[in-house]
Amino acid sequence: MISSEQRVFPKLKKRSAIHVVGVTGVEGAAVASFLLAEGFKNLVGHAMCEGKDFERELLSHHKLGGADRKRELLDCVRGWGIERRLGDDYLRGIEEADVIFAPQSWELHQQANAPLFVLRPKLLNIMHLYLDLAPCATIGVTGSDGKTTTTHLIAHLLNSAGRKAWLSGNYREGEQILSRIRELDPEGFLVLEVSNRHLNFGLAKHPDIAVVTNVTQNHMTEYENFVEYCDVKERLLGSESVAVLNADNACTRHMGDHCKERLLFSRYPDAKAVGAFVSKMEIHDVGGFICDVSDICLPGEHNLENALAAITVVRSLGLSGEEISSGLKTFCAVPERLEIVAEINGRTIVNDLAATSMESARRAVEAYAGKPFVLVVGGETKGVDYEPFARTVQRVGAVIVGVQSEVTDVLKALGIPIETHSTVREAVKVAFEKTPRGGTLLLSPAGAFFQSRLMVKEGLSVAELISSLQSHAP
Structure with a gap:
């Protein structure tokens, strides 16, 4: 892990032997393309896949819409000319790097990556490049939950108020902006979603504004x-x-004593927040009324x-209450985060696969408490205690259908009634049949790798699931 006193990019030499691990991935491909464009020639790219599977693997990691975007990516990578x-x-x-x-x-x-543990002092990550090279102010957002929605909302509020903001970082749905960072x-403002795994590397330079949405049990393994x-x-x-x-x-609430300034936000008026807080269904800060909840x-x-x-964040950057209110009213759900994706025979399908x-x-279940809904879960538990989730689903009386996995095993052990199936397709079909007209089918897995492993194993996309439900809808 690099020390906080170092800057990364100025220390890289054009003649340096640079190896890019995971070169088919979103981050690896972006780093390789950027370094080549910057004139670095001595590059080696590593990937676990076989050569015949390289392009398929590349496309599987990049969530790109449309044939043109995919062709662009392939043309770029085919032109790399690196080993x-x-x-x-x-x-x-790798030890020669x-x-x-x-x-x-x-x-x-x-x-597979055992050699890298020995070589840890040589390791860098795409986040070092973003924070080192951004010519504008940087806003970094991390947290156990809410990172993606918060980064998108910050960028949306800034852009809707006539400021320039760009999104990147832990964000697979759009392009990495590294190639255009100059x-x-x-x-403007570069808004970066930063994961705990990025932070495992340590940062050479920190964002100008650093947001931690919350920290709860996650990634405990x-x-x-x-x-x-x-x-x-x-x-x-x-x-x-x-x-x-x-x-x-x-x-x-106890973080950041060493920071230049601390701005705390709260859902309550008496939390001594100096950032945004809620009072009587209105949002205020120390400067007064901002907007309505x-x-x-x-x-x-x-x-x-x-x-x-x-x-x-945006209030600290000078946005007015009117600008914030206007921006909030035009902000829609981020893909795969309580996103309404279909209405089928009087039933609402909500994609919360993120x-x-x-x-x-658990928070998604809270959001639908008091409304008829059926929940689909499955995936790996990441070593987390599921008792809070169990208490919530019991309290709201949630009907749950699951894909056989660690999550369903844990919930059953906690006494939660759950019908399990061996495939995602069957679980979603049964859950839809159980959803009453006027109700919601909530795809909120509560576990890791539901989409990237369970759905991929079946060759399923959300669009294909929706199409299947439409063709078999009662």
């Missing part, structure tokens, strides 16, 4: 304990950062928290 070490040659000669760019996920593949307007996980999240905050923190979260179009208390975080943690799914 590729694939399949059995994966990581061959001066610098290794690794994806945020590298530690998840401990056996072109960003110095008067990757850390010794919850305290270590909290400490990793706090790495986003630098001494020159303005820290935007959740006063209602036991972990985040009803201006927020997204359902759920968790989205209220996300909005308060975003409002605190709810891969217990807490994010």
Whole structure:
């Protein structure tokens, strides 16, 4: 892990031997393309796949809409002209590298990536390049839940108010902006979603505004304990950062004592928040009234928290209450986060597949409490305690259908009635049949790898699931 005193890019030499691990991935491909465009020639790309599967693997990692975007990516990669070490040659000669760019996920593949643990001091990540090279102010957002919605909302509020803002980082739905980072307007803002795995690398430079939405149990299989996980999240905050923190979260409210400024947001008027807070269904800060809570179009208390975080950020950048209110009213759900994707025979289908943690799914259930809905769950538990989730689904009387997995096993052990099926397709079909007219089918898995493994194993996309339901709808 690099020290906080270092800057990354100026230390890279054009003659340096640079190896890019996971070169078919979103981050790896972006880093390789950028370095080549910057004139670095001594590059080696590593991927676990065989050569014959390289392009298929590349496309599977990039969520690109349309044939033109896919063709663009393939044309770019075909023009790299770098050495590729694939399949059995994966990581061959990696010890010869001066610098290794690794994806945020590298530690998840401990056996395949064993040589990298020894070479950890050489490891860098795409986030180092973003924070080093951005010509504009940077806003970094991390947290156990709410990162994506908060980053999107910050960018939306800034853009709708006539400021320039760009999204990137832990964001697969759009392009990585690294290739255009030199072109960003110095008067604009680069809004980065930052994961705990990015922070495992340590940061050479910190964002100008650093947001921690919340810290709850998540990724517990990757850390010794919850305290270590909290400490990793706090790495986003630098001494020159303005820290935007959740006063209602036991972990985040104590962060950032070393920061230049701390702005706390809260859902309550008496939390001593100096950022945005709620009072009598209105949002205020120390400067007074900003907007009404009803201006927020997204359902759920968790989205209220996300909005308060975003409002605190843009308020610190000078946006008026009128600009914030107007922007909130035009902000729609981010893809796969309580996103309404279809209405079929009087039933609403909500795609919340990004709810891969217990807490994010629990909050989705809270958002639909009091309404008829059927929940589809499944995936890996990440070593998290599911009792809070169990208490919530029991309290609201949720009907649950699951795909046989760690999540369903844990819920059954906690006494939660759940009907399980061996495939995603069957589970969703049965859940739809159980959903009453006027009700909601909520795809909120509460576990990791539901989409990237369980659905991929069946060759399923959300669009195909919807099409299947439409063709068999009662």
